[in-house]
Amino acid sequence: MIALNDILSNIETVKVLGDANKEIHQIQFDSRKVAQDDVFVAVNGTQVDGHRFIAACIDAGASVIVCEEIPEQTPDNICFIQVKDSAKALGIMASNFYGQPSSKLKLVGITGTNGKTSTVTMLFNLFSSLGYKVGMLSTVSNRIGQREIKATHTTPDAIQLNALMQEMVDEGCDYCFIEVSSHSIVQERTAGLDFAGGIFSNITHDHLDFHKTFSEYIKAKKAFFDNLNKNAFALTNIDDKNGMVMLQNTKARKLTYGLNGLADYKARIIENSFNGLHLELNNKELYVPVVGKFNAYNILAVYAVAMELGADEMEVLTQLSVIHTAEGRFEYIKSTDDIVAIVDYAHTPDALKNVLKTINDIRGGSEQLITVVGAGGDRDKSKRPEMAEIAAELSTRVILTSDNPRTENPEDILNDMEAGIPVDRKRITLRISNRAEAIKTAIALAQPGDIVLVAGKGHEKYQEISGVRHHFDDKEILTELLIKEN
Numbered sequence: 185m186i187a188l189n190d191i192l193s194n195i196e197t198v199k200v201l202g203d204a205n206k207e208i209h210q211i212q213f214d215s216r217k218v219a220q221d222d223v224f225v226a227v228n229g230t231q232v233d234g235h236r237f238i239a240a241c242i243d244a245g246a247s248v249i250v251c252e253e254i255p256e257q258t259p260d261n262i263c264f265i266q267v268k269d270s271a272k273a274l275g276i277m278a279s280n281f282y283g284q285p286s287s288k289l290k291l292v293g294i295t296g297t298n299g300k301t302s303t304v305t306m307l308f309n310l311f312s313s314l315g316y317k318v319g320m321l322s323t324v325s326n327r328i329g330q331r332e333i334k335a336t337h338t339t340p341d342a343i344q345l346n347a348l349m350q351e352m353v354d355e356g357c358d359y360c361f362i363e364v365s366s367h368s369i370v371q372e373r374t375a376g377l378d379f380a381g382g383i384f385s386n387i388t389h390d391h392l393d394f395h396k397t398f399s400e401y402i403k404a405k406k407a408f409f410d411n412l413n414k415n416a417f418a419l420t421n422i423d424d425k426n427g428m429v430m431l432q433n434t435k436a437r438k439l440t441y442g443l444n445g446l447a448d449y450k451a452r453i454i455e456n457s458f459n460g461l462h463l464e465l466n467n468k469e470l471y472v473p474v475v476g477k478f479n480a481y482n483i484l485a486v487y488a489v490a491m492e493l494g495a496d497e498m499e500v501l502t503q504l505s506v507i508h509t510a511e512g513r514f515e516y517i518k519s520t521d522d523i524v525a526i527v528d529y530a531h532t533p534d535a536l537k538n539v540l541k542t543i544n545d546i547r548g549g550s551e552q553l554i555t556v557v558g559a560g561g562d563r564d565k566s567k568r569p570e571m572a573e574i575a576a577e578l579s580t581r582v583i584l585t586s587d588n589p590r591t592e593n594p595e596d597i598l599n600d601m602e603a604g605i606p607v608d609r610k611r612i613t614l615r616i617s618n619r620a621e622a623i624k625t626a627i628a629l630a631q632p633g634d635i636v637l638v639a640g641k642g643h644e645k646y647q648e649i650s651g652v653r654h655h656f657d658d659k660e661i662l663t664e665l666l667i668k669e670n
Contacts, residue, residue: 185209188223188248191280192265194376195273201254202263208248211281211343212241213274220245225274228252229371234270250277275342275375285349287378289319289357292489293364295408296385296421298535300363303385303482305510307361310486313503314495319352319360321345324510324643328352339368342375359493366404374408381417381492382409382436383485386424388534402426412436417492421481422447439492441484443477449488453480457546458516458524470501474509476542478535482509512642514539515659519666521632527659529642531560531587533570536639540578543635552634554626555579558619559601559640561592561648568597569604576609579637581629584615585622587640588648619647620661627665638662 185207192204209221215237218224224241226234226249238249239257248263252270267273279286292307294300301323308320308327317329321340326333328351339362340348352360364382368374387405409418409430418436420427423444431438441449455462460473461480465487472483483504490500516526526543530536536557543553555575559568575582584601586594594617605613616622626636638658641647647656 185221186281188263191223191277193280194276195265196268198266198268199254200263200265201258202260204248204263204265206247206263211274211277212246213341213343215241215244218244218246221247223248223250223277225270225277226251227270227274250274269372271372272375275372275377277376278342278346279376281343282346282350283353284376284378285346285353286360286376288353289349289360290380290493291349291360291362291377292381292383292493293362293374293379293408294383294385294485295364295366295369295405296383297388297532298530298538299385299478299482299485300365301510301529302479302513303383303485304361304363306482306486306507307359307489309507310490310500310503311359311361311495314499316358317356319349319357321348321360321362322510323363324512328355328357331355339363339365339373342373345373345377364408366401369404369408374411379412379416381419381489382412383489384409384418384420384424384427384430385481385485386421386534387426388532402429406430406432409434409436419449419485419488419492421485423481439488441481441488443480443484449484449491451480451484453477456480456542465501468501470504472504472507474507475514475546476538477545478538478542479509479514483507510643512644512659514542515642517659517662517666523627523630523632523634523636523666525627525636525638525662525666527642527662528637528639529644530639531641533567533574536571537574537578539637539639540574543637544578547635550633552580552630553578553637554581554583554629554634555637555639556583556585556619556622556626557637557639558585558587559597560587561590561594561597563590565600568600571604572601572613573604573606575639576605576613580612581626582609582613583622583626584613585619586617586647586649587619588644588646589650590648591651594649619656619658623658623661624665627662636662 211223212218213225218241224246250265254264304322311318320327410433414435416436418434419439422440422442440447452464463470512529528539530539557575646653
């Protein structure tokens with residue numbers, strides 16, 4: 185039990201009805217989890233409005249209701265706390281409930297369309313190799329040291345977030361690296377957190393099903409930096425045209441990184457091959473076992489963060505030379521007859537373009553590049569034709585297929601994608617909605633030396649069809665096919 189007044193610290197209240205001088209058991213925003221002496225925070229979410237469940241939560245035993253609108257009927261034994269923004273209040277209350285764990289860690293968040301998972305994973309691997317106990321919250325997995333906790337969202341809800349960070353504190357973690365999605369920023373999941381630093385990777389069209397306009401998407405990303413305090417650092421990709429926008433109103437120390445212009449942290453690609461990158465990093469040469477220009481940006485951001493957190497430069501450079509990125513990010517399998525199959529999570533136009541350009545920069549030109557690509561159902565439809573157009577323009581052959589169709593008809597998704605194929609590239613394009621068959625066809629079409637890219641799902645071990653998740657692993661299928669072929 186904890187005093188209600190303690191978890192209300194730093195909450196801007198509009199009105200308090202009833203006795204706030206009481207002990208509470210737990211904070212809940214899911215009405216189904218409410219138990220005796222809990223606080224229920226009524227959040228107006230994207231699907232349902234929590235205010236609808238206030239009466240049911242009182243019946244379930246809630247003794248405190250935090251809400252934006254106090255109902256007409258207010259039982260005398262219930263404390264009602266009216267706030268302007270329930271979601272923001274939930275974040276701050278969750279932080280207070282768990283003893284403000286983010287202030288006991290060096291917490292660094294990264295936001296942007298692409299590169300979040302790779303950068304967070306490399307930061308986790310780097311600082312672990314430097315001898316620290318580290319926490320990580322990412323799309324792929326949540327980690328507390330070497331213990332893995334399955335991830336369900338890019339950024340967990342405010343209660344899960346603070347509970348996980350309290351576990352990190354309890355287990356002696358020094359650092360925590362976290363992906364900060366635009367959804368989580370808008371939904372105030374990170375409210376109340378004390379960040380030591382923030383990174384901006386890039387921004388391209390994505391999640392417009394949620395944000396509606398690109399300007400709102402930019403605004404969401406920028407809000408993360410607006411809320412950093414003066415003791416934090418704000419590191420932005422100066423090569424992105426919206427990079428400096430992120431720093432306009434931040435109180436944090438402003439830093440830049442980039443490959444093209446003047447920056448506080450600068451890199452130059454000397455060589456890019458399937459064996460890795462040869463970089464010049466702030467006037468020091470470095471070989472790293474990751475591929476592509478996009479990974480040069482990720483490595484540079486990781487290096488910059490390490491320097492800002494006071495790590496030893498030579499130790500950092502040594503560990504970066506053997507660093508590994510996240511699962512499903514430009515992972516490749518090579519058959520004995522030199523067919524190269526690449527699995528990548530690229531599920532946005534910009535990410536797909538980056539991966540295809542990287543492959544084209546490396547390949548000699550005579551070999552085929554066969555791309556298998558789909559687009560998720562119940563998500564931003566505007567990117568579907570754009571992704572298909574990019575695949576067709578930058579590949580020798582394209583197979584349009586299902587990603588996670590979710591509740592949509594896969595053929596409708598493929599129709600949206602096919603609309604983006606230029607007329608002169610239609611002859612190189614196939615559509616096979618069954619993803620396993622599409623991958624098998626790509627391998628069957630490949631000749632020795634050819635490259636097959638399977639894009640969109642990366643690390644995912646499932647495919648969601650008609651709302652049901654089935655086991656599906658791109659890398660597993662490719663490995664079986666390439667072994668079988670040989």
